[in-house]
Amino acid sequence: MGDLLCSSTFFGVFISIMGYELGLFLKKTFKKAVFNPLLISIIFVIIVLLIFHVDYGSYNNSAKYLSYLLTPATVCLAIPLYEQLELLKRNVKAIITGIVSGVLTSIGSIFLLSLLFHFTHEQYVTLLPKSITTAIGMGISEELGGIVTITVTVIIVTGVLGNIIAEPICKIFHIEEPIAKGIAIGTAAHAIGTAKAMEMGEIEGAMSSLAIAVAGLMTVVGASIFSNFI
Amino acid sequence: MKFIKQFGIILSVTFIGEILRFLIPLPIPASIYGLIIMLFVLKIGIVKLEHVKNSAGFLIEIMPLMFIPAAVGILASWEVLKKIYIPIIFITITTTIIVMVVTGRITQYTIRIDKRKEKIHG
Numbered sequence: 474m475g476d477l478l479c480s481s482t483f484f485g486v487f488i489s490i491m492g493y494e495l496g497l498f499l500k501k502t503f504k505k506a507v508f509n510p511l512l513i514s515i516i517f518v519i520i521v522l523l524i525f526h527v528d529y530g531s532y533n534n535s536a537k538y539l540s541y542l543l544t545p546a547t548v549c550l551a552i553p554l555y556e557q558l559e560l561l562k563r564n565v566k567a568i569i570t571g572i573v574s575g576v577l578t579s580i581g582s583i584f585l586l587s588l589l590f591h592f593t594h595e596q597y598v599t600l601l602p603k604s605i606t607t608a609i610g611m612g613i614s615e616e617l618g619g620i621v622t623i624t625v626t627v628i629i630v631t632g633v634l635g636n637i638i639a640e641p642i643c644k645i646f647h648i649e650e651p652i653a654k655g656i657a658i659g660t661a662a663h664a665i666g667t668a669k670a671m672e673m674g675e676i677e678g679a680m681s682s683l684a685i686a687v688a689g690l691m692t693v694v695g696a697s698i699f700s701n702f703i
Numbered sequence: 704m705k706f707i708k709q710f711g712i713i714l715s716v717t718f719i720g721e722i723l724r725f726l727i728p729l730p731i732p733a734s735i736y737g738l739i740i741m742l743f744v745l746k747i748g749i750v751k752l753e754h755v756k757n758s759a760g761f762l763i764e765i766m767p768l769m770f771i772p773a774a775v776g777i778l779a780s781w782e783v784l785k786k787i788y789i790p791i792i793f794i795t796i797t798t799t800i801i802v803m804v805v806t807g808r809i810t811q812y813t814i815r816i817d818k819r820k821e822k823i824h825g
Contacts, residue, residue, distance in 0.1 A: 514771050
C-alpha cells in the first residue's frame with residue numbers, strides 16, 4: 474500500500490482535497506473556529522502519511538501541483554484589489570498607518586522576545602520575517618543568515634494560526650471596520666490569512682491582499698535594520 | 704475558449720513577474736511583481752476586468768488548498784525544529800495575536816478619526 478501511494482501521481486492532491494473537504498464538513502457540523510478546514514486538512518494529511526509510511530518527499534512530488542498555482546493565484550489578488558481601488562484611495566492614510574504600525578510591532582515584539590529567550594543571532598533572524606509571505610520571508614532569512622527551513626515552517630504556522638484566529642480576534646477586540654479587519658489579517662498572517670479574509674468579504678479580502686505586498690516590502694527594509702540588534 | 708484566454712493572461716503576467724525577479728537583485732518574489740503589474744494593466748485598461756475575472760476567482764477560491772503541501776512540510780523540518788520548538792511556538796502565537804490586534808485597532812482608529820473630521824468639515 475505504502476509503495477503504491479509513494480509512486481502515485483494523484484495521491485497527493487487527492488488526500489489534500491479529501492482533508493479539506495473533511496475540514497469543511499466538520500466546520501459545518503460543529504461551527505467552531507478550531508475546525509478550520511486548512512488546519513484539519515494539514516493534520517489529516519500528516520496522519521495519513523504517518524499511517525501508510527509515505528515520506529514527505531513522495532507526497533510532495535504528487536502534491537506540488539497545488540503549490541505551483543500559488544504564484545499565479547497571488548497575482549490574481551490584484552483583481553479584488555482593483556475592484557476596491559476607490560476605497561483604497563479614500564482611506565490611504567489609515568491603511569498605511571495601520572500597516573506601518575503592524576510591521577514595526579511584528580519586528581519589535583520578535584526582537585524583545587528573542588532577548589527574553591536569549592536567542593542567538595541565527596535564531597533571531599530566522600523569526601524576523603515570520604508574518605510576511607513565504608517567498609519574501611525565505612529571501613530575508615537567507616540573506617540575514619537565518620535557518621531557512623525553520624523560517625518557512627514558522628511563516629506557515631503563523632498563517633494558519635492567523636487564518637484560525639482572525640474572526641474571533643476581530644470580535645473580541647471590536648475590530649469592526651472591514652478595511653481594518655483586512656489590513657490586520659494581511660499584515661499579521663500574509664496569504665494564508667488572506668484566504669480567510671476573502672471568505673469574510675470583498676473589502677476584507679482586497680485590503681488583506683494589499684497588506685501582503687506592502688507589509689512584505691516594508692519588512693525587507695525593517696528586518697535588515699533590526700537584524701543588527703542581536 | 705474564455706478560460707484559455709483568461710488563464711493565458713494570468714500566466715503571462717506571472718511570467719513577466721518571474722523575469723523581473725530574475726533581473727532585479729532584491730528578495731522580492733515573482734508573485735509580488737506580478738500582483739503590481741496586474742493592478743497596473745487593469746488600471747490603464749490594457750486588460751479588462753472581464754478578461755481575467757472568472758479564472759482569477761477560481762484560483763482565489765481554491766487558494767487555501769495550495770498551502771497544504773508546504774504546511775505538511777513540517778514533517779520534514781521537524782528534526783531541526785524540535786530543539787527550539789517551545790520558545791518558537793510561544794513567540795509565534797503571541798506575536799501573531801499582538802500584530803493582528805495592533806494593526807486592526809490602529810487602522811480602525813485612524814479611519815474613524817478621518818470620518819469624524821469629514822463630518823465636521825463637510
